[in-house]
Amino acid sequence: MIMSKDERSRTRGDLAWAISVGGIGVVLFTALLAFTWYFAATLLLIFTGMLLGLGLNAVTNALGRRVPLPHAVRLAIVCTALALMLAGIAYLGGATIAEQASLLSKTLKSQLTNVRSFLDNHGIDTSFFDLGNGAPDASGTAPSETTSAPATPSRGALPGAGALASSGGAIVSQTFKLLLGTIHGVGNIFIVLFLGFAFAAQPAVYHDGLVFLAPARHRTRVALIIDRIAETLERWLIAQIIVMLAVGVVTWIGLALIGIPGSFILGIQAGLLAFIPTVGAIIAGVIVVLASLASGWIPALSAFLLFMGVHAMESYVLTPILQRQALDIPPATLFAFQIVLGVVFGIWGLALALPLVAIAKVMIDHFKTYETPPLAEAA
DSSP states (O other), rough: OOOHHHHHHHHHHHHHHHHHHHHHHHHHHHHHHHHHHHTTTHHHHHHHHHEEEEEEEEHHHHHHTSSOOOOHHHHHHHHHHHHHHHHHHHHHHHHHHHHHHHHHHHHHHHHHHHHHHHHHTTTTTOGOOSSSTTTTTTTTTOHHHHHHHOOOOTOOOOOOOOHHHHHHHHHHHHHHHHHHHHHHHHHHHHHHHHHHHHHHHHHHHHHHHHHHHHHHGGGGHHHHHHHHHHHHHHEEEEOOOOOOOHHHHHHHHHHHHHHTTTTTHHHHHHHHHHTTTTTHHHHHHHHHHHHHGOOHHHHHHHHHHHHHHHHIIIIIIIIIHTTTTTTOOOOHHHHHHHHHHHHHHHHHHTHHHHHHHHHHHHHHHHHHTTTHHHHHHHO
């Protein structure tokens, strides 16, 4: 079949239009990936604030089912109760937490040194223990003591101007780094708290804003997806808070009964690490066992058995009961996503892997079942 000149011209125009649109789409998708990669830490920080807002909104709505008060009043009551609870913990247990945290840090450093010595004596390479310049080498001495130790001035001699300038510069540099690190950490906490309170104070505004960004013909579908994601994450957050509290309290009481020093701070860290599925439990177990070795092999073995029992309670009792209606993600799939996101985005990706996978699952499930009602009606 021979096409006319107008048809050939129209075909070439359609092909050029398709190539142009495809090229623009590829460029925009590449730019989106680059933006996500470059600003990953900021985006995950904002996502953490959104999770906090969802949690506060869930508790506020739960309070509203019992107390018929305006949303703003209920949110103020929830925030005040949380602030008073945290202030009470800091006031009553602040000294205990600080003391046990210091003791735990010294105990872990001592046990790591003992483990390294044991491995060295059995011919195992321990270079992976060298996390900094101050880490001791195989002979047990720090590198700075043998290679970079400054010359000691003779007794009675005053240090020169160069030595004074070098020491002063080092002090200023370390102080500046510490100050920047503190400001960065406090700033991140402030950003998360501000975003959480902002999202919880006016959830309808942000919900309607996201829906408005979608094309008019797809707004119903977008609103349904957003509602399902919010509902799933709210249920997951409530269940996760209960799991964290149970793990922290059981670990604290169990270690206290065994007689492990620092049981309170170990319970706190176990509860906080329970937020990270699988990996968090492993890290908490290693810390508990290392801290227990200072009390002897029997307490360490008892602490290990306690950790296994707590992990079994979390994995096979609490999580299936509390989250069977919230999430249904195979463990291998979740662990694989945790490894990938942890390698790519660090601790943020590791901690937020589960809610990110939950969002993806909700969207996939929605698009898989979206066409079912029309087909059923047509039949």
